[in-house]
Amino acid sequence: MDDPVLLGAVIAAISAVVAGAVAAVVQLVSGNRQRENELVVNAFSNLGGGSQKRTAGIATLKAVLGPARRLGMRRRSRYDDAVSSEFEAQLIYVLTNGKRRWAAHEVANMIAMGSWLFDVRRASPVGARRDILVAAMETYLSAPTGEEHVDPAAVRRLRHELRGWLTRLGVDPTAQDPLPPT
Numbered sequence: 001m002d003d004p005v006l007l008g009a010v011i012a013a014i015s016a017v018v019a020g021a022v023a024a025v026v027q028l029v030s031g032n033r034q035r036e037n038e039l040v041v042n043a044f045s046n047l048g049g050g051s052q053k054r055t056a057g058i059a060t061l062k063a064v065l066g067p068a069r070r071l072g073m074r075r076r077s078r079y080d081d082a083v084s085s086e087f088e089a090q091l092i093y094v095l096t097n098g099k100r101r102w103a104a105h106e107v108a109n110m111i112a113m114g115s116w117l118f119d120v121r122r123a124s125p126v127g128a129r130r131d132i133l134v135a136a137m138e139t140y141l142s143a144p145t146g147e148e149h150v151d152p153a154a155v156r157r158l159r160h161e162l163r164g165w166l167t168r169l170g171v172d173p174t175a176q177d178p179l180p181p182t
Contacts, residue, residue, distance in 0.1 A: 047090055065083065095136040141163070
């Protein structure tokens with residue numbers, strides 16, 4: 001191309017296409033991030049609203065952030081620390097005060113939250129939060145099951161998981177558990 005006007009027009013056209021593509025990608029990423037932010041905020045608002053809302057919040061977080069995988073193969077999200085902190089608090093609450101903590105659906109919620117904590121966060125909770133979480137797990141293990149809404153198989157499964165999580169935290173799970181391992 002010897003014609004400088006034609007060459008300038010081609011360069012301008014290419015620049016316009018590249019700029020348009022970059023703008024489209026930025027808008028798409030920005031839109032996706034905004035939707036992700038909204039879903040995460042909505043999920044957090046559901047976590048404290050009873051077992052059905054908690055289930056919806058956990059499912060939303062799993063869908064948005066991806067499943068937790070063993071060996072840390074899941075990419076860390078900018079929300080992981082906040083989710084871990086909230087799941088610790090929810091797990092402590094449900095283990096010690098949840099009205100239906102013996103029911104299968106709430107047991108499933110506790111297993112999902114605990115699995116997130118111990119799969120994503122290979123480094124265990126530390127400090128006072130760790131001690132409170134350990135105490136909550138030990139309380140659940142040593143407590144007799146409630147009379148209403150008890151699912152014995154689900155409770156056995158959760159107690160098995162709790163023993164594993166306590167072991168990961170460096171605590172002997174049999175010290176507080178009057179029930180034999182399942």
